[in-house]
Amino acid sequence: MTTTASPTTPSAPATSPSARQPAIALITGGSRGLGRSAALHVARSGDDVILTYRSQASEAQAVVAEIEALGRRAVALPLDVAATATFADFAARVRGVLASHWQRERFDFLVNNAGSGAHAGFMETTEEQFDQMVAIHLKGTFFLTQQLLPLMNDGGRILNVSSGLTRFALPGYAAYAAMKGGVEVLTRYLAKELGARGIAVNTLAPGAIETDFGGGAVRDNAQINGFIAGQTALGRVGLPDDIGGAVAALLQPGTGWVNAQRIEASGGMFV
Template sequence: MESGRIALVTGGNRGLGRAAAQALARHGLRVVVTYRGDEQEAEETLKNILEAGGMAAALRLDIRDVASFPAFLSRLAAQLQRWDATRLDVLVNNAGIGLFGPLEAVTVDDFDAVMDTNVRGTFFLIQALAPLLADGGRIINVSSSLSRHTSAGTSVYSASKAAVEVLSRTLAVELGARRIRVNAVAPGPTATDFNGGAMRDDAQMREGLGAQTALGRVGEPQEIGDAIAALVSEDLRWVTAQRLEVSGGVLL
């Protein structure tokens, strides 16, 4: 158990972020979830955690808007103070977007939206929060199995996630002197509302993608959340700069 420790999960209002927040709360962490637009979804995450006996709060954050980070830090510090704390112990960088299409269909705006969110926003949020992260803390950056295997129409998204993995390894070295562990979790096909919920709602897609995994099915959000909770636990305290793929063995 990690009772008393505090985690921040970006994009914790739904999908993998919600699953990660709930998993961390089950392990005794107090959790701050961020959301960009849908406050009602964030409130649902909080309700789930509170009803299970955990502690949680929600703060609005658009990670593309780097200029808003100082104001966000002030709101975060105020929330930590309400919990009689001054430090974060865990940062899960989950917030991201995926825009997909073949080479000829990708626009400059599409490219910038993906890179600004998945890479630029993630990097500068880590930069902003690093002074607030306790020595011995953990950072988990959410990547994708698509950084290992390929699929048509995913070039920009996959490149953004590969960049996140390189950032994770490099920052593990830079922050290692503070005993901060930095790792990446790379989910495979998972039944969430990502990309319009296609993988969750389209039975034919689920069957086709499931057939490509060693375990014969697509993943469930809780399985990704549980992997994140395991990776930040003391049981894996000697693990840093690693990429943990949680994909059921897709396209081996």
């Protein structure tokens, strides 16, 4: 009886940080809060970072120094994600630092993290507040990604940061959550259109985190903090490192088949 040999499956490539060339992640809003934690976790995973900041250059340079102390390379660039007219110039600066610091033409990962909050009841939300949320969270994410895609490697990743507020509703966040909902829909469209390039696109949706976001209410107001902890399955409010670790994990080589998904990192909030 004649038998047919099964095709040999090639060995999986080495995926430890020391066995591969470091990837380069571009993280917007990487000078503070969740972005800072993400940048440091990515560096600890063995990859390099381009981080952006809006106005606090000293904070950004401090993060760069921390990353360099970990043995990785980093550059901080100014960027206002609401100022779409500056995106072409920003992309040119990214191209420049890729050449000067890495002798490369492209980066690998884009984390659209930068943002700000607006807390106002639906009836009290002004058109100016609404337009600001559109510019920062939806329009900015859309057109910055568009400008940077020519500089991304095929097979890379895009991670758009959303919010748990797109799943559960709390009064005062209608405008902010509506924009994040738009980002989640955009994520699926990007995944569909960029599949031919092997670029996986996902949403990471944090729950309430102890940062200075929104004036630091979750971190500094004991009543708010206690309420959220009581509504979270793991019994506490999230910390920046909970999200930074999730970002780094979703950029690792073994998670490339995760695509077009919304991943919530909330500790089980309101389940």
